[in-house]
Amino acid sequence: MKSCCYSLLAVHLENGQRVYFTTSNVQQIALNPPATTVTAFFHLCQNDAFAKTLVYSEVPTYYIWNASRKVFERRKRAIANKVLNQLRMPSPTRSAAALFDVELRREQNYNIMDLSSYVSSNIPKLTLEQKGIYDQIMQTINS
Numbered sequence: 001m002k003s004c005c006y007s008l009l010a011v012h013l014e015n016g017q018r019v020y021f022t023t024s025n026v027q028q029i030a031l032n033p034p035a036t037t038v039t040a041f042f043h044l045c046q047n048d049a050f051a052k053t054l055v056y057s058e059v060p061t062y063y064i065w066n067a068s069r070k071v072f073e074r075r076k077r078a079i080a081n082k083v084l085n086q087l088r089m090p091s092p093t094r095s096a097a098a099l100f101d102v103e104l105r106r107e108q109n110y111n112i113m114d115l116s117s118y119v120s121s122n123i124p125k126l127t128l129e130q131k132g133i134y135d136q137i138m139q140t141i142n143s
Contacts, residue, residue, distance in 0.1 A: 035070035
């Protein structure tokens with residue numbers, strides 16, 4: 001028995017896309033309805049030859065949804081033609097970038113006296129090979 005392939009489309013979320021009509025705006029809203037991901041997909045296919053070759057479920061591989069502009073935009077970067085989440089990597093977000101800034105500031109905020117004391121107390125514990133490498137690194141830094 002042959003089965004049919006199908007893909008769910010995000011056409012409408014209950015209470016998610018309310019449209020309020022008044023006598024003064026009913027015609028304008030009917031002629032220019034608010035954009036959805038599906039209508040943006042249709043618009044994308046009208047204006048992008050490559051998008052015409054895709055089915056709706058393939059669009060996120062090559063395009064991202066810009067929620068503020070309500071349009072699909074071509075992805076700027078990919079690794080091996082895959083997006084980050086296909087490589088099991090988290091997609092960057094503004095909150096992740098802000099978190100990274102906090103971690104970077106924390107990492108750079110150290111007590112130089114404590115660090116100097118720690119290093120000087122551990123230098124005698126180095127093997128001859130480790131000491132040689134440490135000296136090369138310090139010589140390079142100080143040059």
